[in-house]
Amino acid sequence: MREDPIELVLPERDYAAPCGVLMAVALDTNVISALAKPDCDERVLRWARQFSSDxxxxxxxxxxELRRGVELLPAGRRRDALSARLTSMVDALGAVLPFGRAEGGRVWRVDG
Incomplete structure:
Protein backbone atom coordinates (compact mmCIF):
# COMPACT_ATOMS: atom_id res chain seq x y z
CA MET A 1 0.00 0.00 0.00
CA ARG A 2 1.23 3.48 -0.86
CA GLU A 3 2.30 5.49 2.20
CA ASP A 4 1.73 8.87 0.62
CA PRO A 5 -1.44 8.72 -1.47
CA ILE A 6 -1.83 11.26 -4.23
CA GLU A 7 -4.39 13.87 -3.31
CA LEU A 8 -6.73 14.69 -6.15
CA VAL A 9 -8.00 18.25 -6.10
CA LEU A 10 -11.14 18.53 -8.19
CA PRO A 11 -13.14 21.65 -8.93
CA GLU A 12 -15.96 22.40 -6.52
CA ARG A 13 -18.62 19.90 -7.50
CA ASP A 14 -20.19 16.89 -5.88
CA TYR A 15 -18.63 13.94 -7.71
CA ALA A 16 -20.07 11.35 -5.34
CA ALA A 17 -22.96 9.20 -6.47
CA PRO A 18 -25.65 8.31 -3.92
CA CYS A 19 -23.73 5.14 -3.09
CA GLY A 20 -20.60 7.20 -2.34
CA VAL A 21 -18.66 6.15 -5.46
CA LEU A 22 -16.60 8.77 -7.26
CA MET A 23 -18.36 9.48 -10.53
CA ALA A 24 -15.77 10.90 -12.91
CA VAL A 25 -13.74 9.50 -15.79
CA ALA A 26 -10.21 10.54 -16.76
CA LEU A 27 -9.96 10.57 -20.54
CA ASP A 28 -6.95 9.25 -22.38
CA THR A 29 -5.39 11.19 -25.24
CA ASN A 30 -6.75 8.68 -27.76
CA VAL A 31 -10.32 9.13 -26.54
CA ILE A 32 -10.43 12.92 -26.75
CA SER A 33 -8.58 12.78 -30.06
CA ALA A 34 -11.24 10.40 -31.42
CA LEU A 35 -14.03 12.63 -30.09
CA ALA A 36 -12.50 15.65 -31.84
CA LYS A 37 -12.70 13.99 -35.26
CA PRO A 38 -15.62 15.04 -37.47
CA ASP A 39 -16.18 11.35 -38.31
CA CYS A 40 -15.87 10.02 -34.76
CA ASP A 41 -16.57 6.31 -34.36
CA GLU A 42 -20.15 5.79 -33.18
CA ARG A 43 -18.99 3.40 -30.41
CA VAL A 44 -16.77 6.13 -28.92
CA LEU A 45 -19.62 8.66 -29.09
CA ARG A 46 -22.05 6.20 -27.48
CA TRP A 47 -19.59 5.53 -24.65
CA ALA A 48 -18.91 9.24 -24.04
CA ARG A 49 -22.60 10.12 -24.02
CA GLN A 50 -23.03 8.03 -20.85
CA PHE A 51 -21.44 10.89 -18.94
CA SER A 52 -22.19 14.56 -18.49
CA SER A 53 -19.34 16.79 -19.64
CA ASP A 54 -18.41 17.68 -16.06
CA GLU A 65 0.16 15.84 -25.85
CA LEU A 66 -2.91 17.03 -27.77
CA ARG A 67 -1.61 20.61 -27.93
CA ARG A 68 1.77 19.40 -29.16
CA GLY A 69 0.10 17.39 -31.90
CA VAL A 70 -1.82 20.46 -33.06
CA GLU A 71 1.29 22.65 -33.00
CA LEU A 72 3.18 20.14 -35.16
CA LEU A 73 0.63 20.53 -37.96
CA PRO A 74 1.42 22.99 -40.75
CA ALA A 75 -0.02 26.46 -40.10
CA GLY A 76 -3.37 26.96 -41.75
CA ARG A 77 -7.10 26.51 -41.52
CA ARG A 78 -6.96 22.81 -40.63
CA ARG A 79 -4.65 23.41 -37.67
CA ASP A 80 -6.67 26.44 -36.53
CA ALA A 81 -9.94 24.50 -36.73
CA LEU A 82 -8.53 21.53 -34.82
CA SER A 83 -7.02 23.81 -32.18
CA ALA A 84 -10.35 25.60 -31.69
CA ARG A 85 -12.28 22.30 -31.57
CA LEU A 86 -9.95 20.76 -28.97
CA THR A 87 -9.91 23.92 -26.84
CA SER A 88 -13.70 24.07 -26.92
CA MET A 89 -13.97 20.41 -25.93
CA VAL A 90 -11.50 20.76 -23.06
CA ASP A 91 -13.23 23.92 -21.82
CA ALA A 92 -16.48 21.93 -21.61
CA LEU A 93 -14.93 19.14 -19.52
CA GLY A 94 -15.16 18.96 -15.75
CA ALA A 95 -11.46 19.73 -15.25
CA VAL A 96 -7.94 19.29 -16.47
CA LEU A 97 -6.32 17.15 -13.79
CA PRO A 98 -3.06 18.68 -12.57
CA PHE A 99 0.25 16.92 -12.96
CA GLY A 100 2.95 18.71 -11.06
CA ARG A 101 6.12 17.90 -9.23
CA ALA A 102 4.41 15.95 -6.46
CA GLU A 103 2.43 13.77 -8.86
CA GLY A 104 5.42 13.28 -11.15
CA GLY A 105 7.59 12.15 -8.26
CA ARG A 106 5.18 9.34 -7.52
CA VAL A 107 4.76 8.01 -11.05
CA TRP A 108 7.85 5.80 -11.13
CA ARG A 109 7.92 4.85 -7.48
CA VAL A 110 8.06 1.10 -7.01
CA ASP A 111 6.43 -0.09 -3.80
CA GLY A 112 8.17 -3.04 -2.26
Missing amino acids: ELLLPAPCWA
Whole structure:
Protein backbone atom coordinates (compact mmCIF):
# COMPACT_ATOMS: atom_id res chain seq x y z
CA MET A 1 0.00 0.00 0.00
CA ARG A 2 1.23 3.48 -0.86
CA GLU A 3 2.30 5.49 2.20
CA ASP A 4 1.73 8.87 0.62
CA PRO A 5 -1.44 8.72 -1.47
CA ILE A 6 -1.83 11.26 -4.23
CA GLU A 7 -4.39 13.87 -3.31
CA LEU A 8 -6.73 14.69 -6.15
CA VAL A 9 -8.00 18.25 -6.10
CA LEU A 10 -11.14 18.53 -8.19
CA PRO A 11 -13.14 21.65 -8.93
CA GLU A 12 -15.96 22.40 -6.52
CA ARG A 13 -18.62 19.90 -7.50
CA ASP A 14 -20.19 16.89 -5.88
CA TYR A 15 -18.63 13.94 -7.71
CA ALA A 16 -20.07 11.35 -5.34
CA ALA A 17 -22.96 9.20 -6.47
CA PRO A 18 -25.65 8.31 -3.92
CA CYS A 19 -23.73 5.14 -3.09
CA GLY A 20 -20.60 7.20 -2.34
CA VAL A 21 -18.66 6.15 -5.46
CA LEU A 22 -16.60 8.77 -7.26
CA MET A 23 -18.36 9.48 -10.53
CA ALA A 24 -15.77 10.90 -12.91
CA VAL A 25 -13.74 9.50 -15.79
CA ALA A 26 -10.21 10.54 -16.76
CA LEU A 27 -9.96 10.57 -20.54
CA ASP A 28 -6.95 9.25 -22.38
CA THR A 29 -5.39 11.19 -25.24
CA ASN A 30 -6.75 8.68 -27.76
CA VAL A 31 -10.32 9.13 -26.54
CA ILE A 32 -10.43 12.92 -26.75
CA SER A 33 -8.58 12.78 -30.06
CA ALA A 34 -11.24 10.40 -31.42
CA LEU A 35 -14.03 12.63 -30.09
CA ALA A 36 -12.50 15.65 -31.84
CA LYS A 37 -12.70 13.99 -35.26
CA PRO A 38 -15.62 15.04 -37.47
CA ASP A 39 -16.18 11.35 -38.31
CA CYS A 40 -15.87 10.02 -34.76
CA ASP A 41 -16.57 6.31 -34.36
CA GLU A 42 -20.15 5.79 -33.18
CA ARG A 43 -18.99 3.40 -30.41
CA VAL A 44 -16.77 6.13 -28.92
CA LEU A 45 -19.62 8.66 -29.09
CA ARG A 46 -22.05 6.20 -27.48
CA TRP A 47 -19.59 5.53 -24.65
CA ALA A 48 -18.91 9.24 -24.04
CA ARG A 49 -22.60 10.12 -24.02
CA GLN A 50 -23.03 8.03 -20.85
CA PHE A 51 -21.44 10.89 -18.94
CA SER A 52 -22.19 14.56 -18.49
CA SER A 53 -19.34 16.79 -19.64
CA ASP A 54 -18.41 17.68 -16.06
CA GLU A 55 -17.87 13.98 -15.27
CA LEU A 56 -15.17 13.77 -17.95
CA LEU A 57 -11.73 14.86 -16.83
CA LEU A 58 -8.51 15.26 -18.81
CA PRO A 59 -5.09 14.62 -17.25
CA ALA A 60 -2.71 17.53 -17.91
CA PRO A 61 -0.15 15.34 -19.74
CA CYS A 62 -2.86 14.30 -22.21
CA TRP A 63 -3.80 17.94 -22.80
CA ALA A 64 -0.11 18.75 -23.41
CA GLU A 65 0.16 15.84 -25.85
CA LEU A 66 -2.91 17.03 -27.77
CA ARG A 67 -1.61 20.61 -27.93
CA ARG A 68 1.77 19.40 -29.16
CA GLY A 69 0.10 17.39 -31.90
CA VAL A 70 -1.82 20.46 -33.06
CA GLU A 71 1.29 22.65 -33.00
CA LEU A 72 3.18 20.14 -35.16
CA LEU A 73 0.63 20.53 -37.96
CA PRO A 74 1.42 22.99 -40.75
CA ALA A 75 -0.02 26.46 -40.10
CA GLY A 76 -3.37 26.96 -41.75
CA ARG A 77 -7.10 26.51 -41.52
CA ARG A 78 -6.96 22.81 -40.63
CA ARG A 79 -4.65 23.41 -37.67
CA ASP A 80 -6.67 26.44 -36.53
CA ALA A 81 -9.94 24.50 -36.73
CA LEU A 82 -8.53 21.53 -34.82
CA SER A 83 -7.02 23.81 -32.18
CA ALA A 84 -10.35 25.60 -31.69
CA ARG A 85 -12.28 22.30 -31.57
CA LEU A 86 -9.95 20.76 -28.97
CA THR A 87 -9.91 23.92 -26.84
CA SER A 88 -13.70 24.07 -26.92
CA MET A 89 -13.97 20.41 -25.93
CA VAL A 90 -11.50 20.76 -23.06
CA ASP A 91 -13.23 23.92 -21.82
CA ALA A 92 -16.48 21.93 -21.61
CA LEU A 93 -14.93 19.14 -19.52
CA GLY A 94 -15.16 18.96 -15.75
CA ALA A 95 -11.46 19.73 -15.25
CA VAL A 96 -7.94 19.29 -16.47
CA LEU A 97 -6.32 17.15 -13.79
CA PRO A 98 -3.06 18.68 -12.57
CA PHE A 99 0.25 16.92 -12.96
CA GLY A 100 2.95 18.71 -11.06
CA ARG A 101 6.12 17.90 -9.23
CA ALA A 102 4.41 15.95 -6.46
CA GLU A 103 2.43 13.77 -8.86
CA GLY A 104 5.42 13.28 -11.15
CA GLY A 105 7.59 12.15 -8.26
CA ARG A 106 5.18 9.34 -7.52
CA VAL A 107 4.76 8.01 -11.05
CA TRP A 108 7.85 5.80 -11.13
CA ARG A 109 7.92 4.85 -7.48
CA VAL A 110 8.06 1.10 -7.01
CA ASP A 111 6.43 -0.09 -3.80
CA GLY A 112 8.17 -3.04 -2.26
